[in-house]
Amino acid sequence: MAYSWDNRVAFVVRYLYDIDNNGYLDARDFHCLALRTCVLEGKGDCSSARLQKYQHVMLSLWEEIAQLADFDKDGMITVDEFKQAVMNSCVGRKYDDFPQAMKAFIETNFRMIDINSDGVIAIEEYRYDCVQRIVIEDIKIIDEAFYSLLNDDDRRKGGLTLSRYKELFAQFLGDHGDDCEAKHLFGPLDM
Template sequence: MAYSWDNRVAFVVRYLYDIDNNGYLDAHDFHCLALRTCVLEGKGDCSAARLQKYQHIMLSLWEEIAQLADFDKVPDYDGVVTIDEFKNAIQHSCIGRKYDDFPQALKAFIETNFRMIDINDDGVMGVEEFRYDCVQRMVLEDIKVIDDAYNSLLNDDDRRKGGLTLSRYQELFAQFLSDQSEACPAKMLFGPLEL
């Protein structure tokens, strides 16, 4: 059940968007996400121009998520998106679709997320970068489970290139959200998941 579609989407909310860990999404999460992204991608540097860029990206993502997911906003918009509302939005806007058909703000987030993970800026997510990304979110005691997760994502072309390129990451992220089967080829995109 750890790799069910429901659990994968809940993972995205919990570990990628719900920065303040209060169990739901709101504008505060995306303001904090902009700052975090700026600092991580800048490896500690947080220029005003880059911060402004990420504020635009993250607040656009929030507005898009709120529009797609906050179904109880009429007539009482409560300003929050629950996990169930987010799942409904993903189901409506992503299931069975390829990356190019995803909402624009979500695509911008996925590209930004890749750039944060690509620590050495070579355009390829190697195993070391994947490990670093995984241990920031999860409590793991065995490097082998992380490496196995990473290796399960690679095809022959990925191995020739030395890891996951942006286009391959986009493809896998789209599968992670759009494929409802528990056998989803991208189920390990964020490492071994917990229930």
């Protein structure tokens, strides 16, 4: 049940977008997300130029999500509204067919996880990302989740490249089944 499509999409809302943890998405979440992204990618540095770039990316993402998901036009997007929007715009689609602002967010998220900026999310970076969001008692569980994502090419490269991350993210949202290959993209989910 933890890896059902419903739970995977709810995870995205709760742990990637709903920064203030109030149970719904609104413009404030994306303002905060811009600052968080700037600080994390800058490893503590938050230059005005980079912050402005992320404000543009995140507010564009908010506007796009609001157009796709704010069905009652109240300025707030519930988990159910977000699920419906993902169903309409992502399920059964490849990454290239995703909404543009969502693709920008996915690429930005990859850069935040890729702490050493070498173009590969290695196991240490994956672990770091996982423990920031979810409570886990045993490192082996995180490691097993990471290795379950890797194909032979990923193993040769030492982890997930941006192109592979985009492919897995598209599966995480777009594969309506409960046992998709990308189910561990954000770690061992327990919702």
